[in-house]
Amino acid sequence: xxxxxxxxxxxxxxxxDVERIYKVGVESIHALGGINLELYENEYxxxxxxxxxxxxxxxxxxxxxxxxxxxxxxxxxxNTTKMTDASLARVxxxxxxxxxxxxxxxxxxxxxxxxxxxLIYSKNGWWTRRKRALSVLERVGLxxxxxxxxxxxxxxxxxxxxxxxxLVCNPSILLADEPTxxxxxxxxxxxxxxxxxxxxxxxxxxxxxxxDYVSHHAKRIIHMKDGHICSDxxxxxxxxxxxxxxDRKPEEKV
Amino acid sequence: MKFVIQAPIAFIRLTYQSVYLALSQIWANKTRSILTTIGIxxxxxxxxxxxxxxxxxxxxxxxxxxxxxxxxxxxQPRTPKTGPLQHASWWTIRFKPEHFxxxxxxxxxxxxxxxxxWVGNYTVxxxxxxxxxxxxxxxxxxxxxxxxxxxxxxxxLSVIDEMQVRQVCLIDPKxxxxxxxxxxxxxxxxxxxxxxxxIIGVLEPRPENAFGGGNQEQSEIFIPYKTSLKMxxxxxxxxxxxxxxAEVSDDALAEISFFLRKTRNIKPGEPDTFEVMSxxxxxxxxxxIALMVTMVAGGIVGISLLVGGVGIMNIxxxxxxxxTREIGLRKAVGAKKTAILTQFLIEAIVLCFFGGLVGVGxxxxxxxxxxxxxxxxxxxxxxxxxxxxxSFAFAGTxxxxxxxxxxIKAAKLDPIEALRHE
Ligand SMILES: Nc1ncnc2c1ncn2[C@@H]1O[C@H](COP(=O)(O)OP(=O)(O)O)[C@@H](O)[C@H]1O
Ligand SMILES: [Mg+2]
Numbered sequence: 001x002x003x004x005x006x007x008x009x010x011x012x013x014x015x016x017d018v019e020r021i022y023k024v025g026v027e028s029i030h031a032l033g034g035i036n037l038e039l040y041e042n043e044y045x046x047x048x049x050x051x052x053x054x055x056x057x058x059x060x061x062x063x064x065x066x067x068x069x070x071x072x073x074x075x076x077x078x079n080t081t082k083m084t085d086a087s088l089a090r091v092x093x094x095x096x097x098x099x100x101x102x103x104x105x106x107x108x109x110x111x112x113x114x115x116x117x118x119l120i121y122s123k124n125g126w127w128t129r130r131k132r133a134l135s136v137l138e139r140v141g142l143x144x145x146x147x148x149x150x151x152x153x154x155x156x157x158x159x160x161x162x163x164x165x166x167l168v169c170n171p172s173i174l175l176a177d178e179p180t181x182x183x184x185x186x187x188x189x190x191x192x193x194x195x196x197x198x199x200x201x202x203x204x205x206x207x208x209x210x211x212d213y214v215s216h217h218a219k220r221i222i223h224m225k226d227g228h229i230c231s232d233x234x235x236x237x238x239x240x241x242x243x244x245x246x247d248r249k250p251e252e253k254v
Numbered sequence: 255m256k257f258v259i260q261a262p263i264a265f266i267r268l269t270y271q272s273v274y275l276a277l278s279q280i281w282a283n284k285t286r287s288i289l290t291t292i293g294i295x296x297x298x299x300x301x302x303x304x305x306x307x308x309x310x311x312x313x314x315x316x317x318x319x320x321x322x323x324x325x326x327x328x329x330q331p332r333t334p335k336t337g338p339l340q341h342a343s344w345w346t347i348r349f350k351p352e353h354f355x356x357x358x359x360x361x362x363x364x365x366x367x368x369x370x371x372w373v374g375n376y377t378v379x380x381x382x383x384x385x386x387x388x389x390x391x392x393x394x395x396x397x398x399x400x401x402x403x404x405x406x407x408x409x410x411l412s413v414i415d416e417m418q419v420r421q422v423c424l425i426d427p428k429x430x431x432x433x434x435x436x437x438x439x440x441x442x443x444x445x446x447x448x449x450x451x452x453i454i455g456v457l458e459p460r461p462e463n464a465f466g467g468g469n470q471e472q473s474e475i476f477i478p479y480k481t482s483l484k485m486x487x488x489x490x491x492x493x494x495x496x497x498x499x500a501e502v503s504d505d506a507l508a509e510i511s512f513f514l515r516k517t518r519n520i521k522p523g524e525p526d527t528f529e530v531m532s533x534x535x536x537x538x539x540x541x542x543i544a545l546m547v548t549m550v551a552g553g554i555v556g557i558s559l560l561v562g563g564v565g566i567m568n569i570x571x572x573x574x575x576x577x578t579r580e581i582g583l584r585k586a587v588g589a590k591k592t593a594i595l596t597q598f599l600i601e602a603i604v605l606c607f608f609g610g611l612v613g614v615g616x617x618x619x620x621x622x623x624x625x626x627x628x629x630x631x632x633x634x635x636x637x638x639x640x641x642x643x644x645s646f647a648f649a650g651t652x653x654x655x656x657x658x659x660x661x662i663k664a665a666k667l668d669p670i671e672a673l674r675h676e
Contacts, residue, residue, distance in 0.1 A: 085590070085591065089585070089590040090590075100673070104582075106580060120271050121593055123264070165587070
C-alpha cells in the first residue's frame with residue numbers, strides 16, 4: 001500500500017551503504033554498518049533499538065552533523081557526501097530541524113529569541129525573523145509564552161520551544177533524538193500529539209525512541225541492532241485505540 | 255557577481271548580530287566583564303592622560319614662545335663638557351664687554367643685538383620705604399625690543415641714556431607699589447644702594463614662564479648697560495640677539511658662535527666656552543624630551559595593555575568552555591565556522607572597546623585633575639581626538655590579537671562533541 005503511494009511522493013532521503021566507523025585506538029567500531037534507507041515526503045518514522053545500536057549516529061548523519069565514513073547520502077536529491085563544511089552548515093540551516101533530548105535552549109534569552117536563533121544564520125531580516133518565530137511558536141501552542149525564559153517554562157513547554165526552533169526555517173525533515181526522553185508520560189503525550197499534528201500538516205518526521213507507546217504514533221517503524229536495520233515496518237495502528245494492525249513493509253529494491 | 259554583492263552584506267549582518275550577541279553576553283556577566291577589562295582601562299586611561307598632559311604642556315610652551323618671539327637668540331657663558339676648562343669657574347669663562355664689539359657687522363643674519371648685565375641684588379629705597387633684594391640689571395636698548403616687554407608708563411631706555419651713562423631706571427609695578435610711589439612716578443628718584451636713579455618708565459609685569467624663569471616675588475630694576483658697568487666693575491654679562499628671520503636662525507647661531515670663538519681666542523678643536531641658543535632650539539629640545547616621555551609612557555602602557563590582553567584571552571577561553579554546548583547548538587542549527595569565529599572575536603573586541611571607553615573616561619577625569627593643580631603649568635591639558643582614536647585602535651588590536659585564539663578554538667569545535675559536553 002505504501003509502495004503505491006510512494007510512487008507519487010517526493011523522495012527526500014536516500015542512504016546507500018552508509019557506514020560510520022569510529023576509530024578508538026586500534027579498534028574500529030562500526031556504529032553504522034552499511035545502511036540503506038529511502039524516505040519520502042511526509043513520512044513519519046520511528047527509529048527503535050537497544051542502546052548502542054547506532055540510532056543517534058544515524059540521526060547525526062541524517063542531520064549532516066556527522067559525515068558517513070563511506071556510502072552516499074542524498075538529501076532533496078543533492079548528494080551531501082562531498083559537500084564542504086560551510087555547505088553542510090547551510091544544509092543544516094535550511095533543510096534540517098533537530099530536536100534534542102535535553103532541549104538545548106539558551107538560558108539567558110526568551111523563548112522568542114531561542115526560536116529566532118537559526119534565522120540569524122540565514123538570510124532573513126529582523127522583521128521576517130520575528131514574524132516567523134512568532135507564527136511557529138503559535139503553531140506549537142506557545143503563543144502566550146513568547147517572552148518567557150527557559151527557567152520560567154515547564155519541561156514540555158521547553159521541548160515545544162525546541163520544536164518551534166527546529167521548524168522555524170521550514171526544514172524538509174524534522175529529526176528528533178529521544179525527544180520525550182526527559183519528560184514524564186503525560187507531558188510526552190502532549191509532545192507526541194504535537195508531532196501528530198505536524199505530520200498531518202505535511203511535515204516529514206524521524207524520531208528516535210526506545211519506548212513502544214512513542215513509536216506507535218509513527219507510520220513506519222525501523223528497528224536497529226548493531227549498526228544495521230533489522231526491520232522496517234509500516235504501522236497502521238491508531239495510537240488512540242492501540243489497535244494492533246502492524247504489517248511488514250514490502251521490500252524495496254533499488 | 256551575486257556573491258560579490260552578497261558577501262559584504264552577509265558580513266555586515268553577521269557583524270551586527272555578533273555585536274548584539276557580544277553585548278548581551280557582556281551584560282549577562284557584568285562583574286566579570288568589568289574585572290576583565292581593568293587592564294585595558296588602566297592602559298588607555300594612562301595613555302590618554304599622558305598625551306593630554308604633553309599636549310597641554312606643548313601648547314603652553316608654544317604660546318609663551320610666541321610672546322617671546324621665535325627669532326630670539328640667547329647667549330651666555332657655559333663651561334664646556336670636555337677639555338681643560340671643564341671645571342673652570344664662571345669667573346674664568348665670563349664674557350667681557352669687548353667680546354661683543356662689532357658683532358652686528360660680522361653676523362649678517364643677526365638683525366638686533368643687546369648686552370645685558372646682572373649687577374646684583376640691592377636694597378632699594380624711596381623716602382622712608384625700602385625694599386630688599388631687588389635684582390638690578392643693565393640692558394642695552396635693543397634688549398627690550400627683543401624681549402618685547404612693553405613699557406606701560408613713561409619711555410624705554412634709549413641710546414642717549416646709554417651714551418651719557420645716565421642714572422635712570424625702569425621699574426616694575428610691584429616695586430612701585432612696595433615703595434608707595436605714585437601711579438605716575440616718572441621723574442621721581444629712588445636710591446639703589448646709595449646711588450640716586452630717576453625713574454623713566456614702568457614695565458608690564460613679567461609673564462609667568464614655562465621655562466621656570468620669572469620669579470614673581472622678586473622685583474626687577476633695569477638701568478642702562480654702561481651705567482651698570484660703573485656700579486659693578488666685573489658684572490655677569492649675557493646677550494640677546496634676534497635673527498633676520500626664522501629661516502636664517504641657524505645661520506645666525508653659527509655666525510655668532512664663529513664670531514665669539516674669535517673674540518674669545520678659542521683655538522680650533524677646543525670646545526666652546528659659551529652657549530648660543532635660539533628659542534627654536536629650545537623648542538626642539540623640548541620636543542625631544544616630550545617624545546622621550548611619550549615613548550616611556552608608551553612602553554608602560556604597552557605592558558599594561560599586554561596584561562589586559564592576557565586577561566581578555568583568559569576570560570574568553572573560560573567563556574568558550576562554558577558555552578561549549580551553546581556553540582554545538584549554534585553549529586547544529588547552521589552556524590558556519592566563520593560565524594562562530596566572528597561572534598567570539600567580536601565579543602573580545604567589544605570587551606576591549608568597552609575597556610577603552612571607560613579608560614578614556616578615566617583619562618578625561620585624570621586630565622581634569624591634572625589641569626586643576628596650580629603651579630604645574632598643565633592648565634591647557636586636553637585629550638586630542640587622535641589620542642582617543644589611537645586608544646580605540648590599540649584596544650581593538652588587543653581584542654583581535656588576544657581574542658583570536660579562543661575564537662579559533664570555538665570555531666573548530668565539533669558540534670556533536672560540543673553538544674555532549676557537560
Ligand atoms: N564519538 C564516538 N567515538 C567512539 N565510539 C562512538 C562514538 N559515538 C558513538 N560511538 C559508538 O557507536 C555506537 C553507536 O552509538 P549511538 O549511535 O550513540 O547509539 P544509540 O544512540 O543507539 O544508543 C556505540 O557502540 C557507541 O559506543
Ligand atoms: Mg542515542
